[in-house]
Structures are given as C-alpha cells and as structure tokens.
Amino acid sequence: MTTYIERFPAEARVIRSTFFTAFIALGIGALFGLLQVLHRTDVHRLVDSADYYHILTIHGVLLALTFTIFFLAGVFTWGLTTSLDRGVVDVRFTWAWYGLMVGGTALAAIPMFGGLIDGIDMSAGVLFTFYAPLQAHPLFYLGLALFIIGTWLAGADWIWTYLAWRRENPDERIPLPTFMVLTTTLFWYLSSLGVAIAVVVFLLPWSLGLLEQVNPLLTRTLFWYFGHPVVYFWLMPTYMLWYVLLPKVAGGKLFSDPLARVVFVLFLLLSTPTGIHHQYLDPGIAEGFKFIAMTNTMFLLLPSLLTAFTVVASVEHGARQRGGTGYLGWLGALPWRDPVFTGMALAGLMFAAAGFSGMVNAGMNINYLVHNTFWIVGHFHLTVGTAVALTFMAVTYWLLPQITGKPIWSRSVGLAQVVTWFVGMTLMSNAMHRGGLSGVPRRTAEPQYENFDFTPAFGTMAELDAGVVIGGSLLFLSAVLFLGNVFVSLTGGKDLTSIPENAYAEALSGAEDGPLILDNLKLWLVIAVLLVVLTYALPIGAIIDRGGLLGPGGSPYPLVVESGRAISIGLGEVVA
Amino acid sequence: MNIHAYEKLWLAASLVLIVLFIGSVTYGAVGAGIAMVDDAEGVIDPDALDEDDRFADPRVEEVGENEYEVYVVAGQFFFDPGTFEPIEVPEHSQVTFYVTSPDVIHSFSIPGTNANTMVIPGEVASMTVEVGDPQEYGIVCNEFCGGGHHDMEGEFHVVPEDEFTLEADE
Amino acid sequence: MRISPGALLVLIAVSIPFIVQSRTVAAFIGLDMSVWQMIALGTVTISAIILWAVWPEKWLPGRPKLEEG
Numbered sequence: 001m002t003t004y005i006e007r008f009p010a011e012a013r014v015i016r017s018t019f020f021t022a023f024i025a026l027g028i029g030a031l032f033g034l035l036q037v038l039h040r041t042d043v044h045r046l047v048d049s050a051d052y053y054h055i056l057t058i059h060g061v062l063l064a065l066t067f068t069i070f071f072l073a074g075v076f077t078w079g080l081t082t083s084l085d086r087g088v089v090d091v092r093f094t095w096a097w098y099g100l101m102v103g104g105t106a107l108a109a110i111p112m113f114g115g116l117i118d119g120i121d122m123s124a125g126v127l128f129t130f131y132a133p134l135q136a137h138p139l140f141y142l143g144l145a146l147f148i149i150g151t152w153l154a155g156a157d158w159i160w161t162y163l164a165w166r167r168e169n170p171d172e173r174i175p176l177p178t179f180m181v182l183t184t185t186l187f188w189y190l191s192s193l194g195v196a197i198a199v200v201v202f203l204l205p206w207s208l209g210l211l212e213q214v215n216p217l218l219t220r221t222l223f224w225y226f227g228h229p230v231v232y233f234w235l236m237p238t239y240m241l242w243y244v245l246l247p248k249v250a251g252g253k254l255f256s257d258p259l260a261r262v263v264f265v266l267f268l269l270l271s272t273p274t275g276i277h278h279q280y281l282d283p284g285i286a287e288g289f290k291f292i293a294m295t296n297t298m299f300l301l302l303p304s305l306l307t308a309f310t311v312v313a314s315v316e317h318g319a320r321q322r323g324g325t326g327y328l329g330w331l332g333a334l335p336w337r338d339p340v341f342t343g344m345a346l347a348g349l350m351f352a353a354a355g356f357s358g359m360v361n362a363g364m365n366i367n368y369l370v371h372n373t374f375w376i377v378g379h380f381h382l383t384v385g386t387a388v389a390l391t392f393m394a395v396t397y398w399l400l401p402q403i404t405g406k407p408i409w410s411r412s413v414g415l416a417q418v419v420t421w422f423v424g425m426t427l428m429s430n431a432m433h434r435g436g437l438s439g440v441p442r443r444t445a446e447p448q449y450e451n452f453d454f455t456p457a458f459g460t461m462a463e464l465d466a467g468v469v470i471g472g473s474l475l476f477l478s479a480v481l482f483l484g485n486v487f488v489s490l491t492g493g494k495d496l497t498s499i500p501e502n503a504y505a506e507a508l509s510g511a512e513d514g515p516l517i518l519d520n521l522k523l524w525l526v527i528a529v530l531l532v533v534l535t536y537a538l539p540i541g542a543i544i545d546r547g548g549l550l551g552p553g554g555s556p557y558p559l560v561v562e563s564g565r566a567i568s569i570g571l572g573e574v575v576a
Numbered sequence: 577m578n579i580h581a582y583e584k585l586w587l588a589a590s591l592v593l594i595v596l597f598i599g600s601v602t603y604g605a606v607g608a609g610i611a612m613v614d615d616a617e618g619v620i621d622p623d624a625l626d627e628d629d630r631f632a633d634p635r636v637e638e639v640g641e642n643e644y645e646v647y648v649v650a651g652q653f654f655f656d657p658g659t660f661e662p663i664e665v666p667e668h669s670q671v672t673f674y675v676t677s678p679d680v681i682h683s684f685s686i687p688g689t690n691a692n693t694m695v696i697p698g699e700v701a702s703m704t705v706e707v708g709d710p711q712e713y714g715i716v717c718n719e720f721c722g723g724g725h726h727d728m729e730g731e732f733h734v735v736p737e738d739e740f741t742l743e744a745d746e
Numbered sequence: 747m748r749i750s751p752g753a754l755l756v757l758i759a760v761s762i763p764f765i766v767q768s769r770t771v772a773a774f775i776g777l778d779m780s781v782w783q784m785i786a787l788g789t790v791t792i793s794a795i796i797l798w799a800v801w802p803e804k805w806l807p808g809r810p811k812l813e814e815g
C-alpha cells in the first residue's frame with residue numbers, strides 16, 4: 001500500500017499548493033455569494049449597489065476561473081502521474097506554471113478588489129465576461145493573460161511527461177486518466193485561443209490607450225468562443241473523477257474504458273464550435289450561424305448521455321459487488337456514509353436536473369424567455385456550482401489524505417457538508433429558475449423596479465426571495481464546513497497507515513477492447529480544428545466585415561466618460 | 577470494441593432524442609415564425625446617432641395599418657423612449673422595435689415575455705412583436721452595463737385604440 | 747433499520763427537490779399549493795420515509811421475512 005505522497009512527494013507538494021489556492025478562492029467566493037444573495041433580496045446591503053458589481057466580478061472570477069482551474073490542474077497532475085506511474089519530467093517546470101497562474105491571479109485581483117476600496121483608483125467592475133466597451137484596469141487583462149499562459153504551460157507539462165513515458169513504454173496503450181488529461185489539454189489549447197486573442201490583441205492594448213476603440217461584437221464573440229467551452233474545461237476533469245474514482249469508492253469497476261475514450265474524443269471535437277449559442281440574441285450575427293451552433297450544442301448532449309449510462313452502470317456494478325440485489329435494492333448497498341461517494345453521487349444527480357434546464361437554454365426560441373434572467377444563474381449553479389464544485393469538494397476528502405498523508409478530520413462532518421450543499425442548492429436554484437421565468441434579471445444589484453413588479457406564475461416574489469436567502473445561507477454554511485474540515489485535518493498529524501492506497505478504478509472492458517484509432521490524438525485534433533474553422537470562419541469574417549476589426553465605436557467605460565454626448569441624447573444623470 | 581446491448585440501446589435512444597430536440601427547435605424557430613434577432617440591419621456609428629434619422633429623434637411611428645415601428649436608444653442608464661415617458665402603442669397591433677446603444681452593451685427586455693434582445697453599440701437590434709389587449713409592461717436592461725445598471729428601466733404601454741395618439745399628432 | 751443511517755440521510759435529502767417541485771407540478775395541473783401546504787406535505791413525506799426506514803424488517807415476530815424486491 002502506497003499513498004500518493006510516498007510515491008510522488010515532489011508532485012504532491014505542487015498539488016497541495018494548487019488545492020490551497022483553489023480553496024482560498026472558494027472561501028472568498030462563497031462569502032461574496034452570500035453577500036450577493038442578501039443584497040439582491042434587500043435583506044442586508046453591506047455595500048452600495050454600484051459596488052455590488054465589484055463583488056459579483058470577484059465571485060464570478062474567483063469561483064468560475066480560479067477555484068475550478070487551480071483544482072483541476074491539481075487533479076490532472078494527480079491523474080497523469082498516478083496512471084503513468086511516473087513523476088513529471090522536471091518539477092521546477094511544474095512550479096513555474098503554478099507560479100505563473102498565481103501571479104496572474106494576483107495581478108488581476110488588485111484592480112478587482114481595488115474597485116471596492118476607496119482611495120484606490122483602479123477597478124475591474126466588468127464581471128467575468130468583461131464585455132467591451134466596459135473597461136477594466138490594464139492589470140486585470142494582463143493578469144488574465146498570464147493566468148491563461150500558465151494553464152497552457154501546465155498542459156505542456158502534462159504532454160511533456162506523457163511523451164517521456166511514451167519513450168519508455170513504446171507499445172502500451174495510453175492509460176485512461178492520461179488519455180483524458182491529454183484530450184482535455186488539446187481541447188483547452190483550441191478553445192482558450194479565443195479569449196487569449198481578445199485579451200492580448202484587443203483589450204489589453206485598448207486599456208493601455210494604444211488602441212482607441214475595439215469592436216464590441218467581435219471581442220464578445222471571441223469571449224464566447226472560449227466562454228462555452230470553458231464549461232467543458234470544468235466538466236471534463238469532473239467526468240474523469242466520475243469515471244475513474246467514483247466506481248472505485250463505490251466498490252466496483254468502470255464499465256467500459258473504450259467508451260470513456262469515445263466520450264472524451266467527442267468533447268474534443270464538439271465543445272468549441274458551440275459558443276454562438278450564448279449569442280442567440282445578439283444583433284449582427286446571421287440566424288444561420290446561430291442555427292449551426294444550436295445543432296452542435298444538441299450533439300454535445302451525446303457524450304454527457306453516454307457518461308450518465310456508464311457511470312450509473314459502474315456504480316451499480318460496485319453495489320452488486322458489495323452484495324446489493326434487486327432492481328432498486330442495490331442502491332441500499334452503496335457506501336452512503338462516505339462523503340466522497342455521496343458527494344459525487346449527489347453532484348451527478350443535480351447535473352441530470354441541470355441537463356433539463358440546459359435544454360431550455362439551448363433551444364434558440366425558448367431561450368428568448370430566459371436569456372440573461374435569474375433562470376440562467378439557477379442553471380449554472382447546478383452545473384459548475386454543483387456538478388463540478390461539489391464533486392471537487394467530495395473528492396478532496398479522498399485526495400487530501402493522498403497528497404498530505406493526513407486523514408480527514410471528520411468524515412461525518414464531510415457527509416453533512418455535501419448533503420447541506422445539495423439541499424441548499426435545491427432551494428436556491430429552484431427559486432432562481434422560477435424568478436427568471438417571471439423575468440427577474442441576473443447581474444442586478446436591485447431587481448426591484450419602480451414601474452412594475454414581477455409576478456411569478458404561482459406563489460409570491462417574497463417566497464422566492466426567501467428560497468434564495470435560505471438556500472444561499474445553507475450553501476455558505478456548507479462551504480464553511482468544508483474549509484473548516486480541511487483546515488482541521490491539516491493541523492493534525494500524519495498517519496499513512498489509515499489512508500487507502502493511491503489507485504483508480506479498473507475497467508470491466510479495458511483499453512485493449514478499444515480500436516487503436518481512439519488513441520490517435522493528432523487525428524482528433526485536426527478534425528477538431530477543422531470543425532472550429534468551419535463554424536467560426538464565416539461569422540467572425542462577417543463581424544469584421546460589418547464593423548471593422550476595431551469596430552464601429554462605443555466609448556470605454558468607466559475610464560473615459562464622455563458625459564456630454566449622453567446628456568445631449570436626453571439623460572440628466574450620468575453615473576461615473 | 578464490444579458494446580453492451582443496453583449501451584447500444586441507450587446510444588440509439590440518445591441520438592433519437594437529440595434529433596427530436598433539433599427538430600422541435602427548428603420547428604419553433606422556422607415553422608412557427610418567431611423571427612430571430614439577426615444581422616438584417618446595417619451597422620451604425622454609435623458616436624453619431626444624432627445624424628441617423630431613426631435615432632436622432634427616437635420615437636414611435638405608424639408605418640402601416642396597425643403596424644408600428646419604435647426607435648429606441650438604450651444608453652447608460654435609460655431607454656429613450658421608455659424611461660422618461662412610456663412607449664405607447666395601440667392594442668392588437670404589430671410593433672417592430674429598433675434598438676441601438678451610444679455607449680456600452682445593454683439589453684432591451686420586457687420581463688415575462690419573449691421580447692428580449694441584446695443591444696450592442698454599432699449594431700441595430702430589430703425585433704417584431706404582436707401585442708394583444710391593453711396592458712402595462714416594464715422594460716429592463718438585463719445585461720450589466722455599469723454601476724447604475726439596476727436603475728435602467730422603462731415602461732411599455734399597450735393602450736386601448738381610442739386612447740392612442742402619436743406624439744407627432746399631439 | 748431497513749437501510750443504513752447514511753442511506754436514510756441521503757434519501758431524505760433527495761426527497762427535498764421532489765417536495766419542492768411538487769408545487770410546480772401542482773401549479774401545472776391547476777392546483778394552488780401554498781408554501782405551508784408544501785411544508786406540511788414535506789413533513790409527512792419525510793416522516794413516512796423515516797418511519798419506513800426504522801421499522802424493523804421483521805415487523806411481526808414469528809412471521810417469515812417479507813420478500814425484498
């Protein structure tokens with residue numbers, strides 16, 4: 001029996017650092033989430049409504065980018081080294097990408113937090129989508145660019161290590177976790193290119209005053225070129241954990257290794273050419289392009305549906321190994337006391353519910369009803385906020401002992417924590433979905449208007465507010481329980497004997513059952529690039545053709561406020 | 577590769593489901609005639625809206641029998657018309673909104689209905705709706721547009737035929 | 747106990763989304779269910795689950811164990 005830290009002490013240190021960075025982001029993000037909930041419902045307003053957007057920017061960036069990506073970088077490093085049974089080629093390089101990611105985050109954080117502090121003349125209240133002409137301080141864009149380059153180097157590290165392994169093992173199949181890391185890395189290179197171009201070529205020079213203006217539709221399209229696929233950057237590591245760890249903690253084996261590979265290849269191929277589905281309501285983009293994005297999005301359902309099957313089948317196998325019987329009776333035989341298992345299972349369950357509301361979003365026509373409403377917030381708190389975040393928290397209860405050598409302080413608190421998250425999210429997300437249906441917008445400090453009231457289809461707004469507040473508070477409590485449990489565990493002593501061996505689930509139908517072509521990553525990458533070119537060349541060309549590369553104008557906000565013009569149109573007040 | 581029989585069944589069912597989804601959305605978008613916001617309108621210089629005869633004087637205009645066009649400027653943090661005076665149209669008419677922005681990205685959204693579009697500087701969003709019986713609606717901006725975003729609202733009134741007058745006729 | 751305490755906890759948790767959505771379903775078929783009615787329904791449901799779970803499997807002494815599905 002060896003734990004990860006015994007086998008790979010140097011890598012374990014890096015993974016610890018990525019996890020701790022992720023947890024700091026989670027803590028701040030959850031606190032700000034609670035502030036948002038209280039502010040929107042007018043229960044308690046700690047900051048001015050104009051500053052609410054700084055809070056929301058920090059919540060979005062820290063949770064959607066920092067927490068998730070730092071954590072998954074650690075998970076990928078674990079999965080790659082474990083399955084190759086080989087350390088990284090040069091751990092100094094591993095520290096380099098970690099350092100770059102931290103440096104980038106810190107730089108971006110300065111103006112993000114600066115906006116909240118009087119006397120600091122820097123701000124980045126542009127939310128995590130930073131649509132131009134809203135303008136942030138240059139440090140925000142610079143930090144973002146460095147962070148993304150850091151993730152690219154992380155990918156290079158994984159590929160480099162894989163190639164070294166390949167030289168040592170010329171004839172072996174790529175182990176499944178490594179296969180998943182590599183497909184995800186290739187996909188990430190392809191999809192993060194969009195945001196990198198938007199930031200480095202347009203927004204950073206523009207914020208420095210080197211460019212006078214940018215094309216808002218173009219930078220927005222480049223953002224969404226990355227903005228939808230980033231969802232899969234969160235989901236693919238989550239799926240990896242469902243494939244390789246969940247069956248293991250359930251006591252069984254993965255149903256089929258080749259099908260898991262098919263799923264990841266499908267993600268590589270289909271995830272990127274879908275981003276325009278976030279722009280169904282944008283003027284300046286032809287309906288045909290929106291239609292293509294819609295079709296691709298629907299096909300992207302396939303890998304998720306296949307995953308649902310394989311994961312449930314693998315868990316059932318585990319239950320039967322543990323002595324479960326009957327049509328449903330086997331469910332009782334699962335290790336429900338184990339927060340690792342239960343957390344992942346509940347996360348998966350919520351993801352199924354999210355699939356339903358996601359289909360509504362993806363339908364171009366129904367989307368008109370819910371676009372940018374609170375419904376959307378309800379939806380992605382089920383996906384990234386639960387399927388991903390809860391899986392990551394649950395898996396921490398398994399991985400933390402592996403990388404520290406210290407057992408979890410309390411598994412019962414862990415169980416309470418994952419269940420609290422599930423219940424809190426049920427309440428918060430339900431109220432958000434319903435609010436959105438009656439038109440309540442997202443990203444709004446005060447969704448209370450002078451001229452009209454929202455009327456839910458049934459029940460009252462007060463009730464929906466209560467749902468959001470109670471749910472949000474439970475979620476915050478859950479985050480505190482999680483971080484507290486991690487913290488107390490870390491203060492404890494090492495006890496390697498009580499920690500299970502570092503391993504992942506074997507497959508009932510192994511890699512040797514799958515055709516070799518599955519492992520031909522170059523082929524899949526070429527097809528993926530072709531698909532992206534096919535779906536994006538025309539719309540991007542059309543946007544540049546219409547508005548010009550640097551766009552038809554619109555002045556930056558808030559750095560330069562040309563109040564004169566706005567007043568001439570008939571507005572008395574310009575809020576700077 | 578050996579695929580389990582149940583898995584094949586599941587795969588087939590998934591594909592059928594996906595095709596059904598695409599079919600229903602296509603029907604909804606094309607068949608039922610809900611026009612999408614698209615690239616039908618040309619680009620516009622957001623710094624020179626006052627030189628454009630639609631937006632120099634944003635207004636409601638009658639263009640045919642029971643057909644109206646509404647030109648709206650959505651700026652930080654107002655709709656004109658909409659915020660300073662309600663947009664008014666007569667009941668049971670067909671209304672086309674043209675909305676553009678002089679500054680940042682906004683939205684023009686009538687909560688609780690599917691009248692909802694992004695407003696992007698440089699682009700003109702057009703959207704046609706059929707209005708029914710008299711009713712007062714709100715208008716909100718649901719795309720974050722700056723510190724006063726939550727104050728950006730307006731009113732859209734569908735009024736009885738006999739109470740309707742165009743600004744120009746007053 | 748028919749099921750483990752862990753399984754019972756999860757079963758209760760999972761019942762909550764169904765209880766919350768029962769209002770949506772009720773509204774869909776034209777029934778008006780207030781929050782309080784929903785909470786009452788939830789209390790009954792959860793109590794029933796707990797009762798079912800803790801009820802001894804061999805509930806009549808001497809009687810053969812019911813065939814479990």
Ligand code: HEM
Pocket residue numbers: 029030031033034036037040056057059060063064067068127128129377381384385386389441442443444445471472473475476479
């Ligand atoms: C304590 C738990 C949490 C609470 C109470 C919470 C609450 C909220 C609320 C109320 C909003 C909407 C604000 C608005 O639109 O005005 C929001 C937005 C958001 N949340 Fe959370 N959240 C939590 C956890 C998370 C987690 C774990 C993630 C992701 C890993 C996440 C990601 C986001 C994102 C990306 C946004 C959108 C930001 C934007 O619109 O720019 N949240 N959250």
Ligand SMILES: [Cu+2]
Pocket residue numbers: 651652653681682683717719720721725728
């Ligand atoms: Cu606005």
Ligand SMILES: [Cu+2]
Pocket residue numbers: 682683717718719720721722725726728
């Ligand atoms: Cu706004």
